[in-house]
Amino acid sequence: MTHIDMKVKLRMNRNQRRALLDSFYRAQLRKLIPGMLGRWERKLGVKAEEVRIKRMKTKWGSCNSIDKCVWLNLELAKTPLRCIDYVLVHELAHLLERVHSDKFVEIVRSALPSYEHDRALLNRGPLGHFEWKCNPAV
16 A cells, blocks of 8 residues: 655644645646657547646546547546556547447547456546545654
């Protein structure tokens, strides 16, 4: 199990601690996304105009196929890289096929043959689970 030790000021409340951790996760995703995105855009023959990160309660990602904007859930920063790849491929595939049709599934499968395994891995973990375990003595 991986853990992060975070040193904070004693006066920081739960929301401030969460914002600090979110900032860390957001920075990690911003470092990863350009290379991963470029690889999948080339493979699928599409171009996202923009990729944004936000906390989502029920989705790992979304795509506005008209504006060509992809949204990624901040929680993806806590998942294996192959899960981020799957979400990117899934959302970019919506630039070619808006609905989850047979054609859509074939687009995803041809780009990422392991997509079913990667999706299962991603969905095994909780979406948005967050719990502070603080040890003020450390």
